[in-house]
Amino acid sequence: MPSPEDALQVSRTAYEEHARTCRQCHFDMAPCAVSKHLLRAYNNARRAQARSNTAVH
Ligand SMILES: [Zn+2]
Numbered sequence: 446m447p448s449p450e451d452a453l454q455v456s457r458t459a460y461e462e463h464a465r466t467c468r469q470c471h472f473d474m475a476p477c478a479v480s481k482h483l484l485r486a487y488n489n490a491r492r493a494q495a496r497s498n499t500a501v502h
Contacts, residue, residue, distance in 0.1 A: 449494035456487040
């Protein structure tokens with residue numbers, strides 16, 4: 446199972462790669478459906494990591 450850090454890296458890379466290469470995002474100057482999906486996954490991963498960082502026991 447990937448750690449929150451790994452999940453964050455993976456989702457961020459996927460999002461950045463999409464933003465760089467997606468024709469539709471560039472053409473419309475607005476995120477396409479895939480981009481929104483990837484951004485949401487990235488935000489979720491970021492939240493998950495923040496939670497794991499602040500989890501003090
Ligand atoms: Zn796109």
